[in-house]
Amino acid sequence: MYTIIEDEHVTRVPPQLLGESFDQAVEDVARDTLCGRILDMKDENNHITGKCYVISLIDVEPVGEASIVHGDGGVYQSIKYRALAYTPKMQEVVDALVISVVPKLGVFLRFGPFEGLLHISQIMDDRIDVDPSNQRLIGKETGREIRTGDILRVRIVLLNLSSSSVKDSKIGFTMKQIGLGKKEWIKLAKNKEEN
Numbered sequence: 001m002y003t004i005i006e007d008e009h010v011t012r013v014p015p016q017l018l019g020e021s022f023d024q025a026v027e028d029v030a031r032d033t034l035c036g037r038i039l040d041m042k043d044e045n046n047h048i049t050g051k052c053y054v055i056s057l058i059d060v061e062p063v064g065e066a067s068i069v070h071g072d073g074g075v076y077q078s079i080k081y082r083a084l085a086y087t088p089k090m091q092e093v094v095d096a097l098v099i100s101v102v103p104k105l106g107v108f109l110r111f112g113p114f115e116g117l118l119h120i121s122q123i124m125d126d127r128i129d130v131d132p133s134n135q136r137l138i139g140k141e142t143g144r145e146i147r148t149g150d151i152l153r154v155r156i157v158l159l160n161l162s163s164s165s166v167k168d169s170k171i172g173f174t175m176k177q178i179g180l181g182k183k184e185w186i187k188l189a190k191n192k193e194e195n
Contacts, residue, residue, distance in 0.1 A: 001092065005041060005052060005085045008063070008078060009034065015073035026077050027060040034083065036113070038161055038169070041087065051161040052085035053113050086112050088171065090159050093180070096173070098150045101137060103130040107146060109154065109173060116171030118154060123175050144185060153180050 011033060017025040035056060040048045059082040066077040088094070088111075096109035096116075106120040120128055123146065126139035136147035146152065158172030175181050178189070 001087050001089055002055075003041075003052065003085055003087055004058070004082060005039075005054075006080070006082050007039070007042065008080050011077050011079055012074045013066075013077060015075075018075060022066070022075075022077075023062060026062055026079060027057075030060045030079055030081060031057050034081070036166075038166060039085075041085075050087060052087040053166065055084045055086055058082040058084060088112075088114060088156055088159060088161070090156055092156050093153060094156065095151055095153050098146060098148050098152060101130075101132075101135045101146070101148055103132050107137065107152075109152065113166050114169060114171055115167075116156075116158075116173055118152070118173040118175060122157075122173065124181070125176060144182070146182070150182060152182055153186065155180060 009030065011026055011029045013025050013029050017029065019025070034054050036054065038051050038053050041050045041052050043049050061080045063078040063080055066075045068075055094111045096111035098107050099110050099115065100108045102108065104120065106123065107118045109116055109118055123137065124139055124142070124144060126142050126144070129138045129140055131138060134147065136145050138145045152175060154173035154175050155177060156171060157174045158170065160170040162168035179186060
């Protein structure tokens with residue numbers, strides 16, 4: 001789910017950026033520091049309510065005077081910012097790209113900046129054959145196949161976002177419910193229901 005977050009941060013502007021426009025330097029450093037990171041989301045009482053991935057800063061506003069620390073050439077500036085962020089939620093349905101097929105394990109999927117595992121037991125109600133040379137999984141009875149590059153509609157059933165990086169996050173998916181799977185499978189099931 002996409003959301004707008006508002007928070008405060010202390011930005012360190014290195015000496016080489018202290019030139020003509022201090023406000024622009026603060027904004028540039030804030031973008032470099034915050035965009036692409038997983039941050040804690042807080043409510044109005046400053047309690048952590050979850051985590052989010054910062055996509056883009058909308059506003060950066062310096063708060064108060066900047067400060068200098070003895071022995072450090074940088075200048076520290078408190079800021080308030082608004083940012084566009086993505087927060088994956090448990091049970092959220094997302095469209096994800098198959099980036100690799102791992103025999104006897106399942107498929108790894110990418111959605112937005114995140115990657116996760118769709119375990120082989122959560123793919124379909126069918127026995128699955130693995131074709132490692134063609135990077136695909138095939139249902140024995142249905143003949144349905146999944147290969148690298150396919151787009152799958154999946155539900156998030158495991159979510160553990162790391163505060164250190166996107167790559168350390170653990171996300172698990174299922175596709176064993178009505179309305180999930182490859183788009184062709186979903187259309188076929190819908191057409192069967194209508195007839």
